[in-house]
Amino acid sequence: MAKIVALFGKEDFASAASERLKAAGYGISSDAASADIVVSYCETQQQIEDLYFGDEGFVSHLNKGVLLVDLSPASPNLARDISSVALVSGLNLVEAPLVVRDITLEQCFGRENLFCYVAGEEDVVAGARDFLDVLVSDAVATGGAGSAQLAKAAHTLQVAAQVISTVEANALYHAVHRFSAGEGVPDAMPAAFACGNEGLLKAVQEKRFTSDFTVELFLSEVSAALTTADDADLIVPQAESALHLLELLAIIGGSDLAVAALSLVFGEDDESRRAGLDWNRANEVYRSHDHGGEDADEAEYDDDDLDDYGDFFTFDYSSN
Structure with a gap:
C-alpha cells in the first residue's frame, strides 16, 4: 500500500x-x-x-x-x-x-x-x-537535533555574502561608467571578475527577476541564520547588512521577485518602477519609525531592539 x-x-x-x-x-x-x-x-x-x-x-x-x-x-x-x-x-x-x-x-x-x-x-x-x-x-x-540548522545557517551566511558582493560589484562598474561618461569603462562587470558568482551576475545583467526562490524566502533564511548567531551572542555585521537590503527590497514591493532583483536597489528609479517597485513605501515605513505612527505591519519593527531577528522573521510583506 x-x-x-x-x-x-x-x-x-x-x-x-x-x-x-x-x-x-x-x-x-x-x-x-x-x-x-x-x-x-x-x-x-x-x-x-x-x-x-x-x-x-x-x-x-x-x-x-x-x-x-x-x-x-x-x-x-x-x-x-x-x-x-x-x-x-x-x-x-x-x-x-x-x-x-x-x-x-x-x-x-x-x-x-x-x-x-x-x-x-x-x-x-x-x-x-x-x-x-x-x-x-x-x-x-x-x-x-539542531546540527542541520546550524550547517544551514553557516551556508546561508556565505551565500548572503556572495549575493551582496556580486550585486555591489556590478553596481560599482555601472556607477563608474556613468561617472566617467563611459570612457573606456564597461557598463557592467565582466563575468571573468565574478569570483565564482558568474550565474548570479548573469541573472543581474540579464534582468532575470523571476524565480521560485524569492526575496521573501531568502530573507527568511538570512533571518534564521542571524537568529542562530544572536542565540550564541555572536554579531555578524555582513549578514545584518544583507538582511537590511533584503528587507528594504521587500518593503518597496520586491518580496516576490528573484534575489537578483537586489540590483534594483542600486539602479535607476525608472528601472525600479518598471519592475513594480515603489520607493514611497520605504519613505512611509521609515517615517513611521521616526517615532511617529505605526500601522499593523510596521509594528513588527522595533527600533529599540534591532538585534531581535524574530522581528524580521515574522514581518508581513504579503501586501507588496
Missing part, C-alpha cells in the same frame, strides 16, 4: 515535490491526520511554530509513528524544541533544511537543484533516506 504524504508551506515547492512523489509511488493528501509522512517547508518562524505547536498543531494531533520532515530554515534552538516535543509525542522527526543550489533559476525546486542537511535520531534518519532521495539529490548527515 502506498504511503501517503501531506505537504505544507511554500506552494511552489509542494507542487514540484508532489509530482516527483507521485511518480515514485507515493499518495498525496492535504490532510495531515491521514498521512504517513508530513513535510513542512515554511518561510517564517511563526509559520513553523503554528504548524507544530498551534491549536491544531502536528505534535498534538498526529498519530504516533508519523514521519515529520521539516525542510524549513530555522534556528537550532527551535529545531531542538520541535525535536524534543515530537519525541515525547511519539513522532519521528527529521530536521532537513533545504538548500537551493542555483537560486537564479525560474523554477528552482527540481530535484537536481536541491540538497538538504539532515539531523535526527540515527534510525529515523536512516529510515527517511529513500523518501528524501525523491525530493533532493543529496542529504548530508550532520548529527543530532
Whole structure:
C-alpha cells in the first residue's frame, strides 16, 4: 500500500515535490491526520511554530509513528524544541533544511537543484533516506537535533555574502561608467571578475527577476541564520547588512521577485518602477519609525531592539 504524504508551506515547492512523489509511488493528501509522512517547508518562524505547536498543531494531533520532515530554515534552538516535543509525542522527526543550489533559476525546486542537511535520531534518519532521495539529490548527515540548522545557517551566511558582493560589484562598474561618461569603462562587470558568482551576475545583467526562490524566502533564511548567531551572542555585521537590503527590497514591493532583483536597489528609479517597485513605501515605513505612527505591519519593527531577528522573521510583506 502506498504511503501517503501531506505537504505544507511554500506552494511552489509542494507542487514540484508532489509530482516527483507521485511518480515514485507515493499518495498525496492535504490532510495531515491521514498521512504517513508530513513535510513542512515554511518561510517564517511563526509559520513553523503554528504548524507544530498551534491549536491544531502536528505534535498534538498526529498519530504516533508519523514521519515529520521539516525542510524549513530555522534556528537550532527551535529545531531542538520541535525535536524534543515530537519525541515525547511519539513522532519521528527529521530536521532537513533545504538548500537551493542555483537560486537564479525560474523554477528552482527540481530535484537536481536541491540538497538538504539532515539531523535526527540515527534510525529515523536512516529510515527517511529513500523518501528524501525523491525530493533532493543529496542529504548530508550532520548529527543530532539542531546540527542541520546550524550547517544551514553557516551556508546561508556565505551565500548572503556572495549575493551582496556580486550585486555591489556590478553596481560599482555601472556607477563608474556613468561617472566617467563611459570612457573606456564597461557598463557592467565582466563575468571573468565574478569570483565564482558568474550565474548570479548573469541573472543581474540579464534582468532575470523571476524565480521560485524569492526575496521573501531568502530573507527568511538570512533571518534564521542571524537568529542562530544572536542565540550564541555572536554579531555578524555582513549578514545584518544583507538582511537590511533584503528587507528594504521587500518593503518597496520586491518580496516576490528573484534575489537578483537586489540590483534594483542600486539602479535607476525608472528601472525600479518598471519592475513594480515603489520607493514611497520605504519613505512611509521609515517615517513611521521616526517615532511617529505605526500601522499593523510596521509594528513588527522595533527600533529599540534591532538585534531581535524574530522581528524580521515574522514581518508581513504579503501586501507588496
